Amino acid sequence: MATGEASEPAAPAGHGGADSAAGAGRGAQGSGTVQIVDHALMVLKAIAEADRPRGVRELSRDLAISKSSTQRILASLERVGLAVADEATRKYVVGPAALTLAWKHADNSDLVSAATGTTARIAAVTGETACISTIVDGRRVTVHEAESSQPLRLITGVGRPYSLFSGATGRVLMSLLPADELRRLVDAHVADGPDEKAADRILGQVAEVRQNGYALSRSEWIAGGCGVAVPIGTQGSLVASLSIYGPEARLTDERMAELVPALQKAAAEIALRWRQPA
Numbered sequence: 001m002a003t004g005e006a007s008e009p010a011a012p013a014g015h016g017g018a019d020s021a022a023g024a025g026r027g028a029q030g031s032g033t034v035q036i037v038d039h040a041l042m043v044l045k046a047i048a049e050a051d052r053p054r055g056v057r058e059l060s061r062d063l064a065i066s067k068s069s070t071q072r073i074l075a076s077l078e079r080v081g082l083a084v085a086d087e088a089t090r091k092y093v094v095g096p097a098a099l100t101l102a103w104k105h106a107d108n109s110d111l112v113s114a115a116t117g118t119t120a121r122i123a124a125v126t127g128e129t130a131c132i133s134t135i136v137d138g139r140r141v142t143v144h145e146a147e148s149s150q151p152l153r154l155i156t157g158v159g160r161p162y163s164l165f166s167g168a169t170g171r172v173l174m175s176l177l178p179a180d181e182l183r184r185l186v187d188a189h190v191a192d193g194p195d196e197k198a199a200d201r202i203l204g205q206v207a208e209v210r211q212n213g214y215a216l217s218r219s220e221w222i223a224g225g226c227g228v229a230v231p232i233g234t235q236g237s238l239v240a241s242l243s244i245y246g247p248e249a250r251l252t253d254e255r256m257a258e259l260v261p262a263l264q265k266a267a268a269e270i271a272l273r274w275r276q277p278a
Contacts, residue, residue: 036069036073039063039065039069039070039073040073040076040077042063042065043059043063043065043070043073043074043077043083044077044082044083044094044098046059046062046063047059047083047092047093047094048094048098050093053086053089053091053092053093054091054092054093055089055090055091055092056070056071056074056090056092059074059092074092077092077095078092078095080097080159081095081096081097081098081157081159081160081161082094082095082097082098083095084096084137084161095159095161096136096137096139096141096159096160096161097158097159097160098159110235110274111132111134111143111144111232111235111238111240111270111274112132112143112144113273114270114273114274115132115144115232115240115242115270115273115274116144118242118266118269118270119131119132119144119145119146119242119266119270120146121266122146122242122244122262122263122266123146123147123148123149123244124149125262126244126246126259126262127148127149127150127246127250128148128150128153128154128244128245128246128250128251129145129146129147129148129153129154129155129156129244129245129246130145130146130242130243130244131144131145131146131156131169131242131243131244131245132144132145132232132240132241132242132270133156133169133173133229133240133241133243134173134238134239134240134241135164135173135177135239136161137161138164138185138188139161139162139163139164140161140162140163140164140167140169140170140173141159141160141161141162142156142157142158142159142160143158143159144158145157145158148246150246150250152247152249153246153247154222154225154245154246154247155245156245162221163221164185164189165189165202166217166220166221167217167220167221167227167229168214168215168216168217168220168227168228168229168243169215169217169227169229169241169243171205171206171209171215171217171229172209172214172215172229172230172231172241172243173231173239173240173241174186174206174209175206175207175209175210175215175231176231176233176234176239176240176241177239182203182206183203186199186202186203187199189202190202213230213231213260213264214228214229214230214260214263214264215228215229215230216228216253216256216257217229218248218253219248224247224248224249225245225246225247225248226245226246226247226248226251226256227243227244227245227246227251228243228244228251228256228259228260228263229241229242229243229263230242230243230260230263230264230267231267232267232270232271232274233267233271233274233275235274235275240270240274241267242263242266242267242270243263244259244263
């Protein structure tokens with residue numbers, strides 16, 4: 001995020017709600033605060049509380065922050081996953097990385113608490129990065145990660161969104177969804193695609209995961225990267241999976257198959273603690 005930005009002129013009066021928002025923003029910027037940080041938090045709060053996507057011009061007007069500054073703030077928020085822009089409209093909604101900021105205060109914080117010790121142990125035993133993932137806004141998001149200690153390793157990044165339709169973790173998470181929700185996500189994914197059989201193929205892959213209890217991936221979301229994922233289960237509307245990721249030089253097909261029982265045992269331990277929080 002940019003620092004050292006000069007003071008911005010207020011937006012012109014005459015926009016109704018803009019004046020009150022600007023006044024509230026200026027009132028919050030007391031002595032000892034950093035203006036660009038105040039502005040960034042105002043932008044994040046505005047898109048988080050909105051009931052619809054917000055555009056740069058609209059946010060600039062309502063918050064009395066210059067358009068150039070608003071654009072730079074949104075670019076920074078998007079880069080770290082705190083904001084997401086629609087590719088067609090370039091309007092913004094709050095991003096899945098915001099989940100990590102509020103995680104300890106959410107009802108689902110029990111998942112991370114339940115998984116932390118086991119995830120660290122799996123990373124140590126396998127030598128690969130171990131992740132706990134869930135679905136946020138139709139994408140898979142890592143909510144906890146224990147990094148591999150190997151010099152060459154894969155890291156997904158807590159709070160960063162990835163497609164559900166690429167990689168073992170996405171297939172495992174989809175295997176935990178109710179049939180109608182799964183069908184809705186798949187139909188939306190293939191709606192504009194030329195392959196008429198894509199939906200059936202994806203649903204078939206998910207059915208196979210349900211039957212086997214795990215999924216493997218090789219070079220699907222990153223070249224040379226491999227993964228093994230198993231389901232942890234569901235809690236309310238939340239679905240969760242445990243996975244490991246590493247380079248194909250170490251995670252051969254044979255090695256991934258060998259690790260499945262240990263991952264399934266670890267996932268069962270997490271599920272038990274998750275459903276019986278202290």
